[in-house]
Amino acid sequence: MRTLALLVALLTTAPAALAQDVAGRFDYYVLSLSWSPGWCRAEGDASSAAQCDAGKRIGFVVHGLWPQYERGWPEDCPATTSDPSRRDSRAMADLMGSPGLAWYQWKKHGRCSGLSGSDYFLLTREAARAIAIPDPLRRLDRDVTLPAKVIEDAFITANPKLTRDGITVTYRNRALQEVRICLTRDLAPRTCAPDARRDCSGSFLMPAPR
Numbered sequence: 001m002r003t004l005a006l007l008v009a010l011l012t013t014a015p016a017a018l019a020q021d022v023a024g025r026f027d028y029y030v031l032s033l034s035w036s037p038g039w040c041r042a043e044g045d046a047s048s049a050a051q052c053d054a055g056k057r058i059g060f061v062v063h064g065l066w067p068q069y070e071r072g073w074p075e076d077c078p079a080t081t082s083d084p085s086r087r088d089s090r091a092m093a094d095l096m097g098s099p100g101l102a103w104y105q106w107k108k109h110g111r112c113s114g115l116s117g118s119d120y121f122l123l124t125r126e127a128a129r130a131i132a133i134p135d136p137l138r139r140l141d142r143d144v145t146l147p148a149k150v151i152e153d154a155f156i157t158a159n160p161k162l163t164r165d166g167i168t169v170t171y172r173n174r175a176l177q178e179v180r181i182c183l184t185r186d187l188a189p190r191t192c193a194p195d196a197r198r199d200c201s202g203s204f205l206m207p208a209p210r
Contacts, residue, residue, distance in 0.1 A: 020076075020077065020078060021074030021075065021076070021077045021112055022074070022077060023074075023077040023078065023079075023080045023081070023111055023112055023113070023114045024080075024112075024113065024114025025074070025114075026067035026068060026069055026073070026074055026112060026113075026185075027068060027069050027070050027185075027193075028067075028068050028070075028182060028183060028184055028185060028190060028193075029065055029066060029067060029068065029127065029182070029183045029184070029185065029187070030065075030066045030068055030073075030180050030181070030182055030183070030192070030196055031062070031065055031066075031127045031128065031131060031180070031181045031182075031183055032062070032063035032064050032065075032066060032178050032179075032180050033060045033061070033062060033063065033128075033131070033133075033178060033179045033180070033181070034060065034061050034062070034063040034097075034177065034178050035059065035060060035176045035177065035178065035179070035206065036051055036052070036058040036059060036060065036061050036097060036209070037058075037059070037206075037207040037208060037209055037210065038171075038172070038175040038176045038177055038205075038206070038207060039177070040052035040210075041175060041207055042172055042173060042175070042177075049097070049098065050098065051097040051098065052210070053210070054210045055210065056209075056210065057209045057210065058097070058209055058210075059133070059137060059138060059140070059209045060133055060137070060179070061095065061096055061097040062095050062096045062124060062127075062128050063096070063101070063105070063178060064096075064105040064108075064109055064124075065105075065109070065110075065113075065120070065123065065124040065127050066109045067109060067112045067113050068182075068193065068196060069193075070193045071193060071194075071195055072195065074112040075108050075109060075112060076107070076108055076111075076112075077111045077112040078111075079111050080111075080114065081111070081114065081115060081116040081117070081119075082116045082117060082118075083106065083117045084102075084103070084106055084116075084117025084118055084120070084121055085117075085118070086099070088102075088117060088118050088121055089102045089103045089106070089121075091121075092121055092124070095124070095125060095128060096124075102121065106120060106121075110124075123187075126187060127183060127187050130183070130187050131155075131159055131181055132158040132159050133158070134154035134155055134157065134158040135158070136154060137151075137154060140206065140208050140209065141208055142208050143205060143206065143207045143208050144205075144206050144208075145203050145204065145205055145206070146176075146203060146204070146206055147202065147203045148169040148171075148199060148200050148201065148202075148203075148204070151169045151176070151179060151206075152164060152167050152169060152199075155167055155179060155181070159189065161188070161189045162181065162189045163189070163191060165191045165192060165197055166181065166182045166189050166190055166191050166192055167179065167180070167181050167182070167192075168180045168192060168196065168197055168198060168199055169199065169200055170198075170200055171200050171204040174204050174205060175204055175205040175206070175207065176204055176205065176206045176207075180192075180196070182196060
């Protein structure tokens with residue numbers, strides 16, 4: 001009888017463990033800035049992505065604005081607000097590289113913000129405007145190899161309110177992948193939660209914009 005009672009208890013409590021994330025319930029944002037030349041080398045060239053065309057001189061693009069918990073993050077939240085229109089998604093290509101990425105980021109992360117699609121895209125633009133890209137990285141004209149700390153220092157110099165615990169640099173295949181910056185829900189710089197504060201070590205390639 002005890003075994004049967006335990007089994008019934010487990011079965012009746014299981015759905016709670018599988019509860020979905022709820023739109024609008026989160027603690028802060030991560031603004032993810034992808035280094036386009038690194039992404040082009042890893043993926044974009046193979047798919048003939050437009051942002052990788054020579055002469056465009058694209059450096060950082062917005063990968064996403066991600067709602068976060070103090071531990072973990074929500075994703076794929078059930079929709080409670082309207083999706084962005086195709087026109088809205090196309091209009092984000094200048095900031096995010098492609099309308100496809102904008103739509104994907106909305107579905108996976110934006111719906112968790114509790115905002116409508118158009119408002120989420122507006123907030124993403126506002127977050128991007130709040131962070132200055134360091135001038136030396138804007139003007140990069142040759143491939144360089146740099147430690148993550150140098151990238152962090154450059155962003156902190158350009159954005160004095162940033163702290164070292166509020167920015168994370170990631171790499172892929174020994175090349176710069178992303179710079180991730182933690183922001184409050186009001187888009188002010190803040191310290192990243194421990195699980196979002198995973199600094200990479202060593203040096204890596206930073207290919208120049210084309």
